[in-house]
Amino acid sequence: MLSKVNSIYQSCEKQNVHICSSIQESGILLGIQTNNMQVAIQSNNFNNIFNYDIIYQPINILFSPDSMLKFIDICEQLTKKKLDSRVLTVLEIICNKKIYELSCFIYKTCSYIILEFQSNINLSKVYYDKKYFEQVYLYIKEAEINEDEMIKYICKFIKNITCFDRVYYCEFQEDETGFIRCCLNNSNLNSLLNHHFPASDLPNSVKNLYKKNRYRLISDIQNNNIEIFGLNKPLDLTQSFYRKIGSTHIKYLHNMQVRSSASFSVVVNNKLFALFGCHSVLPNYTEKVVLAKIHILIELFSKRLEDNLNQKFKMNIYKKNIYIQKFISIYQDQNKNLNNIPKENFDLLKNTFQANHIFFRSNKKWGNDHEIPTEFKNLILSFLKNYKDKENIILINSLASINEEFRKFAKDLAAGMLLLKFDKNFSNLIIFLRPESLQQIRWCGNPNDLDLQTDGLLNPRNSFQTWYESVEYSCKAWDNIDLKLAQNLYYEFLPKFYLYEKNIKKYLSMNTLKFLRKKNYINNILSFLKK
Numbered sequence: 001m002l003s004k005v006n007s008i009y010q011s012c013e014k015q016n017v018h019i020c021s022s023i024q025e026s027g028i029l030l031g032i033q034t035n036n037m038q039v040a041i042q043s044n045n046f047n048n049i050f051n052y053d054i055i056y057q058p059i060n061i062l063f064s065p066d067s068m069l070k071f072i073d074i075c076e077q078l079t080k081k082k083l084d085s086r087v088l089t090v091l092e093i094i095c096n097k098k099i100y101e102l103s104c105f106i107y108k109t110c111s112y113i114i115l116e117f118q119s120n121i122n123l124s125k126v127y128y129d130k131k132y133f134e135q136v137y138l139y140i141k142e143a144e145i146n147e148d149e150m151i152k153y154i155c156k157f158i159k160n161i162t163c164f165d166r167v168y169y170c171e172f173q174e175d176e177t178g179f180i181r182c183c184l185n186n187s188n189l190n191s192l193l194n195h196h197f198p199a200s201d202l203p204n205s206v207k208n209l210y211k212k213n214r215y216r217l218i219s220d221i222q223n224n225n226i227e228i229f230g231l232n233k234p235l236d237l238t239q240s241f242y243r244k245i246g247s248t249h250i251k252y253l254h255n256m257q258v259r260s261s262a263s264f265s266v267v268v269n270n271k272l273f274a275l276f277g278c279h280s281v282l283p284n285y286t287e288k289v290v291l292a293k294i295h296i297l298i299e300l301f302s303k304r305l306e307d308n309l310n311q312k313f314k315m316n317i318y319k320k321n322i323y324i325q326k327f328i329s330i331y332q333d334q335n336k337n338l339n340n341i342p343k344e345n346f347d348l349l350k351n352t353f354q355a356n357h358i359f360f361r362s363n364k365k366w367g368n369d370h371e372i373p374t375e376f377k378n379l380i381l382s383f384l385k386n387y388k389d390k391e392n393i394i395l396i397n398s399l400a401s402i403n404e405e406f407r408k409f410a411k412d413l414a415a416g417m418l419l420l421k422f423d424k425n426f427s428n429l430i431i432f433l434r435p436e437s438l439q440q441i442r443w444c445g446n447p448n449d450l451d452l453q454t455d456g457l458l459n460p461r462n463s464f465q466t467w468y469e470s471v472e473y474s475c476k477a478w479d480n481i482d483l484k485l486a487q488n489l490y491y492e493f494l495p496k497f498y499l500y501e502k503n504i505k506k507y508l509s510m511n512t513l514k515f516l517r518k519k520n521y522i523n524n525i526l527s528f529l530k531k
Contacts, residue, residue: 017246018209018238021231025223026285027242028119031112031230032059034075040112041230045119050095055230059115064092064099071106071115078108085212086239088292095121103288107239116242120285128161128290133297140300145308151182154276154301158294162286164262164278165189170197171274174477178202180444181274188281189257195466198447201252207272212238214265215295220283221250221259241288252460253279260284262291264298268306316481321488323352328492338362349489353418353482355432364427376409380417384426393486394419400473407473410436416475418482420490430493434475443467 023029023043031041042055054061060068071091077083086107092099104117136157140150151169159167166185170178176199183193225244228235237243253261258279266274276298278284327341327349334340338360350358359369359377366377383402387394397416399406406414414433422428446467 017206018236019234020237020244021234022225022227022244023240023242024244025226026119026219027116029228029242030115032115034079034113041228043226043228045226049119062093064094067091074106075113078113088288105241109236109239116240128293133293136297140297140304145304150301154297155182155184158276158278159184161290162278164280164284166279168192168277169274170277172272174479189279192444195442195444197444209238210265210272211267215263215291216241217262217286217291218245219260219285221245221253248460255460255462256464257281264294266298266302268302268309313481317484320352320485323348324485324489338367353432353485356435357414357433359431361429376413379403379405381426392421393490395478395483397477398474410473415473418478418486420486422493436473437476439471441469441471443469
């Protein structure tokens, strides 16, 4: 099933939603030229609120003197890249002879310094519970990390402080699908707990935006998008808080019966690991200052999560590497002949990879493993002959998705495979097998109910009703630990002269290589290393 979803998912990558020429109605955008501090572009709702045009005017007519100095200082630091890519600050803005303290985003894009603030300047002054925030901050910082408890604690804080109807935590899996690990909701929105979302709902082009722009609010999908006046081409609004809502996203939220949403990115090891998301059936105008406080908590959580996951990963690798080194040592003692290694040592390696079978091919001959049928071995060789990827480590969770003839072996022998190949003609292989692991996945809507527009983009799904899928012919998925262990085993097994040859060719120029080949120096070096 996922193969169909993933093929459609690729077409979503055409969406450059950050390149646009309009913003949400709830915000005002001004683009300032730093050489003269004049406004070069403005969103078309500015003059409706301030009763005058500011385009081509000096920006100081908008600010109090103190705020003007603060703004100039921020502009200089952004230009010199001494500040983060987006700054949130409070500025005194003058409107109709009154001064309003407004939280504003300032960032640099193209040749402009962009200023963004809310269009409803009459909103009451923002308030948040400082003690509550400090309590949550201390808990995330110092509590012994229990991921489920901490995630639920953060969701509860977000829900209490923003009044969204539903707050959830969506974690991204190895296959790019999303899994809702925690969900708190009011009765007017269904729970999404333990539901899966197809990868096509959030393509990589959008995930990359979430990495750069860590939090965003869509106050009301029924509001209009406001054009930016003065542009001669669309603007890169990656850092924008009020960037326009794309028509696909609006329809997606509408189909979920949601009117407002917010999102906060959990970035781990420079990868979008998860999202804290919020939904409401009514408009939500949570202030940017409050959202920024939530962002601080989630950045702290992300760092603790990263440290915890990295530590667990290193410990797992360290413990299991001991068994790999032991196996390699026995392999060396047996004159590098896999056929001479005792069965109990193969079992040790098999258990290290949580496999149910391990077998090998050495010098074009299969090992003495009578549990592996010849038909299965021939299917593996047939697959390898048609395998176009140059990777030497192959992880497959469903062999049946490659060739239906593997189905007959899925239950008792192998549904999935981890394969290490040591040469181009497949004469030396080590293969780990895992049996079928039957699963029932709870999807938020049928992931197969997808259709493409004429331009190749994906239409948003209409249904988000719970839909169950029974997954057959797949094994327990190989993960990053399995991959790392396989890499360690591969490089221990690979004859050292192959590695030297690879590195020699990598670091020497083509002219130098031609000269060395002509003089037969490379072959002499490699012959020496083989010995």
